[in-house]
Amino acid sequence: MKAMWILVFLGVLAWSGLDPKDYVTWGLEVFPAVAGGLILWATRDRFPLTTLVYVLILVHCVILMVGGHYTYAEVPLGEWFRDATDGTRNNYDKLGHFVQGFVPAMIARELMIRLDVFNSVKWRDFFIVSFCLGFSAFYELIEWWVALLSEEAADAFLGTQGYVWDTQSDMGWALLGAVLALVLLGPLHDRQLRALAGGR
Template sequence: MMRNLWLVIFFAVLLWSVIEPKDLFTWFLEVFPALIALVVLAKTRHSFPLTPLLYQLILLHAIILMVGGHYTYAEVPLFDWFKEWFGATRNNYDKLGHLAQGFVPALVARELVIRKQIIRGRRWQHFFCVCTCLAISAVYELLEWGVAIATGEGAEAFLGTQGYEWDTQSDMFYALIGAVTALLTLSRYHDRQLAQFK
């Protein structure tokens, strides 16, 4: 039942996001990681099922990606409203995306490390998870840079820097905040769900 609901939500948001997106190329670039996640989850559903918490967080992250793909990260309407309300100079939806880019992978890495018994000490597990998230964030920033070089001006919507010279560094910092926050707030709850696999 939950799997069916997960799929309905995923495909409903995916369908909505592809209908008249701001820029189809940007949509594809932003949504592609969610599509990869869908394929990986489908292939590992029986051999390595995840905790319900992870499935929910992965869906939430996919929705964040799809919304960003539909509008572009610099033009998500709700965050335009926040920008006006708080007197900010930029739409910060991309920071939510990078926060999720740390938050969700931290718990995915944690589940893999614990269930596969790769690292035993909790502190080392958390250190590894944070490092994994920072590595993912760095690779993503390098991919953004590569796309910008390859496509020229058309990449501005994908980069979403909005004229902020420290965008790359702040993106990685938000991923770090997301990873640390996930580990500090959800580890105990995650442990209770992981107990079903012992």
Template sequence: MTASRPVYLPVGVFLLALLLVVTGIATASKLTWLMEVLPVLIIVPILWATARRYPLTPMLYVLIFFHAIILIVGGMYSYARVPLGFEVQEWFHLSRNPYDKLGHLFQGLVPALAAREVLIRGGFVNGSKMLAFVVCCIALAISAFYELIEWWVALILGQGADEFLGTQGDPWDTQSDMLCALLGAMISVFILGRWHSKQIKAL
């Protein structure tokens, strides 16, 4: 028997669709916006289509929702110009807008949690230590592949890729992005792990 979709999923999808429409209209650079929100346009329909036969934990759905918001807002302004990032930059006297680091933190946290869920539910990995190691490796692999995508886009678009890359002149941007992703993966394993495991058992 096919299960029904979680009641909160249609609400989340509607809110994200509304935000996509608003930001798509308001953004100054449609190409940059499209490149930044493309993961949302791919993942959300997949989650909707698979929600009946393979529902995810509420925690994972919620974190995916917030990650999508981060991507959409970043796409609207370009990450280097998000107003909230300028506020944080001023509060902590930083040399650059740090909003993109929040995105990369979630880029590690959400895929790590998703990988953890799939591995546990499928019984693919035995032992909590090996599970933590594999999950962090998967998150880092995804982060590294995304950095490769940024490089390929830069080669294709040339100067037009500056808004998408958002390095803000930081020569260590790639390395710090991957560090943030690793930190996000470690949060999913060591801080959210027990709570996540309880939700998996409840499915």
């Protein structure tokens, strides 16, 4: 599993860095994936995660790398979906923001449970959803700061495509992702957490 994870991660990273549309945008989009990969590598023995969370993180990294290669507004999958649904914009960025809520929710859930942070499941889930929404809002601030600092990379990094409610809808998709992750994956995650605890 670890070898396959590393192979996919490095393979997609290498591909994404080969002649991307814009190296500045590529660096901005891929940086979180690389940072996350390094953190996982550093903690792999001391604090291994469940297989579910590792797979979700890899999926998120791949989405970031693909978006970095093409820029989110020009990812072919998003263009295909736009044309197939007679849409007006490339919504690959909405997939990215949905996953930006979905995956961190499961990472936070794993940390909260394993570190025994909350006694109440309701408060734990409320915190996780709030954290994901806050993280999404912070990412929107980062996009704004990048736009202020680098006009050249701003349009590609922001990916608003003229949509006036882009920031709000990005956070809405992240919120939806966080809630769905907790609802849909909670039981599977609990089983994997028990197996992980039993194997240590």
